[in-house]
Amino acid sequence: MRGPVKPDLKTQIVIVGGGAAGLELATRLGRRFGRKRHDIILVERNRTHVWKPLLHEVATGALDANIDEVGYRAHCHRWGYRFFNGTLEGVDAAAREVLIAPLVDDTGREIIARHRIRYDHLVLAYGSVTNDFGTPGARDNCFFLDSRAQADRFRDHLINHCLRVSRAMQDGDTDARVRIAIVGGGATGVELAAELYNAADALSYYGLEVFDRRRLEVTLIEAGPRILPALPEAIALAAHRELEKLGVHVVTGTGVTEVTADAMLLADGARIPADIRLWAAGVKAMPIAGSLSDLETNRAGQLVVLPTLQTTRDPRIFAMGDCAACTLPGRERPVPPRAQAAHQMAATVFANLVRAMRDRPLVDFAYHDHGSLVSLSRYSTVGNLMGALVGGALAVEGRIARFVYLSLYRMHLVAIHGWVKGTALIVVGWINARVRPRLKLH
Incomplete structure (x- = not known):
């Protein structure tokens, strides 16, 4: 079964994975191109998006995901891309198609059969899972x-x-x-x-x-x-x-x-x-049920990419976020799998897709480490700010660190909702934190 193909064969950009990087890229592309001459498709196994660094708060009830999650279908309507609920099963680079696994309900009944989606440009951003290193039990x-x-x-x-x-x-x-x-x-x-x-x-x-x-x-x-x-x-x-x-x-x-x-x-x-x-x-790239044999992967299952974030074996396929292994020139270790790296990669892939469609040279990804912050709930926040933020490195604790920590999530909200709605959601979040129950118990 073939996936969405328009009669006028618009330039079709397929993004697999609706995490921080994938959703931000789909938003940027939809805002830039709309649906007139481009068909931007986001494929994601979940129906809603929750910023992954906040899952520990969901796990303890400190965050109500029903309030903070983003529904892909409503979001795609607003930003000019299409959403397909499905799971990547493989990539056919020769045919320029991605294979999507059958979608079934909780009883095992098939909703959508296995199908293929054509692409002119493909971006793989399907993320990572925790690595248990094969530990027994x-x-x-x-x-x-x-x-x-x-x-x-x-x-x-x-x-x-x-x-x-x-x-x-x-x-x-x-x-x-x-x-x-x-x-x-x-x-x-x-x-x-x-x-x-x-x-x-x-x-x-x-x-x-x-x-x-x-x-x-x-x-x-x-x-x-x-x-x-x-x-x-x-x-x-x-x-x-x-x-x-x-x-x-x-x-x-x-x-x-x-x-x-x-x-x-x-x-x-x-x-x-x-x-x-x-x-x-530990983390490793999310396992794919089918085949990615056309692409180079490392031992952790990550897709090996060039500094432009193109995969090493196919320039039409990009990879970003936790599923990408990007070792920049002059560095020994790959870019770490962190939210700030995913955010920066989305910006670079967006720029390179625009350049590729205009037959212009692509730019290399440049990772800027802005430091690391760790929230110890309402008790404390610790971390360090680095690079362009402070012109060096600065250890921070307490209220300043907490403010910067929350700012990372607020930047994500603005990136996927725009300044007006993003700012409104920040205000609503501040109000909810003071009027809603301290814990979600159901």
Whole structure:
């Protein structure tokens, strides 16, 4: 079955993946070209968009994704592109087509059959998933935070267990605890650990009068010598101290060798009991069910790209975001899989698509590291600002760091909604934070 092909054969640009990079690119292209002579198609497996760095807040109930998510169908109508709900199954570079897997409902009944979509230019931005490194038991016994559905599932499990412990305390069990183990001391693991205590504090407002943060036993496990390896050591140490002040048990210098239904087993022989286990260590490109054999990939499954963000084997195919492996000239390591990199890549791919359609030379991607910020919920924010922001490097904490951290999300809102609606949503978000419940419990 063939996908959308217009009789006048407009220039067809297909973007696979509606994350931060893909959605921003579709918005830019739609705003620039509209639908008269260009057909811009966004293919995404989900029907709504949630900014991935906020999934830890969805997981604890601090963020109501029903309010903050973006529906692709309404968004595409506003910005002049088309949305197709589907999952990439392969790329046929010779035919210039992408293969889209059948779309089925929750009963397994087929909604849309397997089909192909023609492209003149293709942009692959299908993102990444957490890498469990093949650790025995991890896939079966851990939660992951790669999607809103996974974050919702974690939240439901967390709240149910808190209710269970609260009831046990009322029945006289003074030792009842919610034991949570998080693998991975990067930004996701650290931010989730802090957010859990915010959730525990808030639960007392919602009928769990006997439950508080003292009932939490949170363990953060990092295989490396320290948490937050992307940040300077002094800032990571400050975050470490803040977590311990909250009550988090931070374990570094040892990895997880096995995950069971009730514990984490560590390389040093320790066993950490845990009622809830979450894996947040490492990322890899999202696996594709079919074939990408026409394109070069690395060991992590990422698409190897040139500095122009074109794939090495086909100049009509670009890749960006977490699924792209881009090592710039003069650098030893690829561009890190971070939201700011995805945002910058979207701008470069947009510029290069415009140039390619005008037969002009393409420009190389230039990554500007603006620093890293980590939010420890409402308790603190730490990080560093770098590059053009401050003309060097500057460690920041407290309110300034929190303001800059929130600004990253606000920039994303403006990029996908424009200045008028983006600013309105920022104001609405500020109001909601003060009038809506502190936790989403359902």
